[in-house]
Amino acid sequence: MTMPKQQTTPRAPAAAGAGPAAGVRLGDVAVRFRSKKRDVTALSDVSLDVAPGEFVAIVGPSGCGKSTLLKLVAGLLTASSGDVLLGGERVTGPRHDIGYVFQRAALLEWRSALRNILLQAEIRRMEPAVARARADELIRMTGLGGFEDAYPHELSGGMQQRVALCRALLHEPPVLLMDEPFGALDALTREQMNTELNRIWRTTGTTVLLVTHSISEAVYLADRVVVMSPRPGTVTEIIEVGLPAERDYSETLGRPEFRAAAAHIRDLLGAVSGHD
Template sequence: MTVTQQAPAVEIDKVAVRFRGKKREVLALEDVTVDVRPGEFVSIVGPSGCGKSTLLKLVSGLLKPSAGAVRLLGGSVDGPRHDVGFVFQRAALLEWRTARRNILLQAEMRGMPEREAAQRAGELIEMTGLTGFEDALPHELSGGMQQRVALCRALLHRPPVLLMDEPFGALDALTREQMNVELHRIWRETGTTVLLVTHSIAEAVYLSNRVVVMTPRPGTIAEVIDVDLADERDYAATMSLPGFATATGRVRELLGAAGGHE
């Protein structure tokens, strides 16, 4: 899909984060600057402990920077934001609620009109291939289907920005590939701005317009890599394209991890 040239949807401006413990202070992020344009899909990769998830918490307002500024949709992020969607590594579904009712939990928490929420839930269930499983309980769903429910829940209120923290990390390789394909299709159809944290280099490049590569702690930006691939991407065909090889190779070079990441 075409990324607009409007003002950034997400702005992270010279951000630092320090965590103070009883015995020492840890500098988690230092001088981090990155923008995400409206409708763009940006992935963040880097070594464990470099502050990738911390960046998502800053954007959602769950954490305040020690220095610098974070802006979302043109406004300063000064506290928890209710205009984002958040998908975590674990689906975190309520075991006693069906798939549909887990999705609608978002509506109950936000006070959305029932008819509007039900219609939106139906659209998302169809879009994510959950038709026929609306009344299934979480233990009756595969890991991939559980993550589809979590994705529907995050998208129910039509957030302009979707934050995803290793959402497919616990899935088997085949299911993860299938979820990559589904997520990319959903992103193209919805136009939502997405900021994804992942340890998988292949996943980052396949899904994204750009990949942000971070350094070891204190995390900063090593490089932002443009992904030169068509908007519509067949998974198997994409893996063999020169543009894919170039981007994944550069990420591996920056991470010094030719055998340490997917």
């Protein structure tokens, strides 16, 4: 089955005050590791262009290098060959301007939700008044109002991830990297977080790269889905989803574009029908 090529839906302008989004480019990137026993090629000949403000999801089998790809963009790893650019600039070391959300919220247990969010401001030495205003805006945006003074053990898993998302977005990063951020959540909470993330992305206009094992999550959230091969990871195909930017969850899952894209990705991954 061959998916028809479709134009990516143009993004709505970012909200007032939001930082400018940045594009990401990987050109013929390879990553090789050497150990005492053997050499391992994690990524091979990976090329990808992500437009400013675009939402791109990355799926593939375990161990194919999805998280490695995010670390390259963040400057936490150096490519063995090829080029990695963010906003037109070559990535040569850790990028402190990006946002990064991991599978676990990694909140400090002795700090309230608000103070966990503002930890970002302390590290970056942001102007306190500006940081607090931005934190208040994000708290409203993510539905955390009334929980500012709650500690992590008083928050559900989904609310902890909302705090982590607020923390990552506090400095208005041009690119947000998300590494399986909702994988530990129950199915209903994960759906709610998907809906929230879609709304936040449309509001902020930030460029997003999401790694996920969930095909439905990838198709629901993204403009395009990058399907990767088993190790050494390379790009098997890039699927244009063709859905409007604003997406009602249940309605979107019933759309023919959603079903066609999800089915094609399952075919590419060799997934058993009915499994995510």
